[in-house]
Amino acid sequence: MTEPATFVIVGGGLAAAKGAEALRQEGFDGTIVLIGREPHLPYERPPLSKGYLQGDDERDTIFVHDADWYRDHAIDVRTGAEATALDPAAHEVTLSSGERLRYDKLLLATGAVPRRLNVPGGERVLYLRTVDDSDRLRATLSSARKVAVIGAGWIGLEAAAAARNAGADVTVIEQEHQPLLGALGPELGAVFADLHRDNGVDLRLGARLAEVTDTGVRLADGTHADADAVIAGVGAVPDTALAAAAGLEIDNGVKVTADLRTSDPDIYAAGDVANAYHPRHRHHIRVEHWANALNQPAVAARAMLGRDASYEEPPYFYTDQYDLGMEYLGHVPPGTTYEVAIRGDVGRREFIAFWLGEDDRVLAAMNVNIWDQGDHLKALVLSGAPVDRKALTDPDVPLGHLVR
Template identity: 85%
Template sequence: MAAFVIVGGGLAAAKAAEALREEGFDGEIVLVGREPHLPYERPPLSKGYLQGSDERDKIFVHDADWYREHDVDVRTGVSVTAVDPAAHEVTLSGGERLRYDKLLLATGAQPRRLTVPGHERVLYLRTVDDSDRLRGTFSTARKVAIIGAGWIGLETAAAARAAGAEVTVIEQGQQPLLSALGPEIGAVFADLHREHGVDLRLGARLAEITETGVRLADGTAIDADAVLAGIGAVPDTELAAAAGLTIDNGVKVGADLRTSDPDIYAAGDVANAHHPRLGHHVRVEHWANALNQPPVAARAMLGRPAAYDEPPYFYTDQYDLGMEYLGHVPPGTPHDVVIRGDLSGREFLAFWLRDDRVIAAMNVNIWDQGDHLKALVLAQTPVDRAALADPKVPLEKLVRS
């Protein structure tokens, strides 16, 4: 009987097991996760679960009964310490060796760590245990300092404000989310957080974490009962690198999510996958990849034609702002941004254009245009900028086949 091993305890791992059964695989599936919990989704950890509006049971991809009913051997609280491609075996933290015919790496990413003096006092958010710890911290802390104004930094700032804490966000860029969204849209998020009482320190460099808060490079001291860092993440490639797989901003895989070893695949945050539509490799640390890549990996592991070509997607919820973003703007790509709607009122659509083609689109507090935004991104045909900005022109009329 064929044996497939899945390494990881998140959404990608659970969805891979589900997809394999749905595709008719009746062999052995072993899912190995280092955390003591069943596989769960991470977005709620910085959103609803952190704020107490999502119940704990809701974060889990499947309950224990599902794994039993689908004959999936889940090993929680167990780490894979080594992969031996030649022997087709993985070694577990207790010393057991598991044979595999196909192996899927869904090891995710780890928070990027601060290295300034006092960094050992800093909190991070990646796991459900981290989120539980932060919930407790936010409920008692009077003042919270957050390093980084990216997605995690801003979402946790919103949660801390909802809990009643005074919040200071320290960001070395000139706007929040600058690398992801650019200065114009970044300013929207800056205004949003300032309106909700966040002390946003832009263009600020961190020098030290002190016993009473943080000290900036210009000597400014900021009092804080707790300090959280949200400065990005790095793909967890340690196992893959030790196994001799090709590493390039994650585990490098083809459109079918196959690594440089024909019997090893990778999906989710750790996978830097060749994207057929974009023509280059892309690694996206967001929920949609963890949800949608595993069925592709499952089909490929079963020897069937498969390619992952969905446009990158992510979303955020902060205070009364909900946003979805679709597409990809590679760093350094010349582009223009076209706005449709009320930017200051935070109810608008935004389009990133290169050569008059929509390469990414975003909806903010507008929820009936998602299909049209996706069609524009996928069409890759020139659009009229004036019509794109005009709310009176239906978006479907701008999509050319």
């Protein structure tokens, strides 16, 4: 193909930076303009609720590239510039400055935004999505004696662990009967419930928030939890406003094909905002995880250059809480009948969990404080072959022997 003159990337996170990087690696020598709403260069978000929040990681480590890299690769980075309108027919994006920027191909990497609490006093709540949010929360945790966390998902639990490590008394309020119920199910959710209770967290399950007060939070049952600070981690929603206003197809995010093309042939999407068709699973998947933001942009870049490309990586995410490190690989579609098989010692939090479908195929696997097995776990998930359950749960049988 004749390479277009200008590619525009809308977004300021990992997916945006990796999109620019991949285009240059694929040999595109035209103009690349990256438009980021925040005043910072593109950065990674996982450290914001982990090492950076707890003071273990320096600020410089969160950025995907430094300013010199963008200059050396001729990437025109517009920080603090918001894309306010997108006109697919004219191939133009309008910036907050009023500038209208023409593009030949465009990559949407607008990510997701935190779901907000709609309760009295909700304006007092802290959220965690941006580096500025993390800085604000970090400063708060340096002096807060009591912290309430609303939501026991990944962000909520990581924030709770950070608050406990900072010395605060922590109360976690979760409306489900286990943490991480939607992500892991009740059996593995209980592992994280025990982890936080063992670290001194007051975990209130099956509880609903009614109000944020001057001195903490009031629950629907009338009880009150004292808190100097309230943090909400109740999920996120894809940032589709720009795409929706432009008439792109929206369905739990910006709907894209396996090569990350939207309903407009010259616009692509990657990362948290993209609901991508997965050839292996034969349906669309949108997950708000680091691995998609890391790996999808290379596929999008190839497709933007007219080359064959398809995103087929299994979903992957990880967490670090207290002395527990975990990696999860695979996908269990909602409504799937499955059983969980365990290899190792759950009580010691050193184990591997396998989600097995009705035909004994490994749908997903999670390693907890057991390392150097990632390649075998990925091979088991990708093989699609039935496994011997007895051998799968026997630590004396090497996982490599089970891969077909």
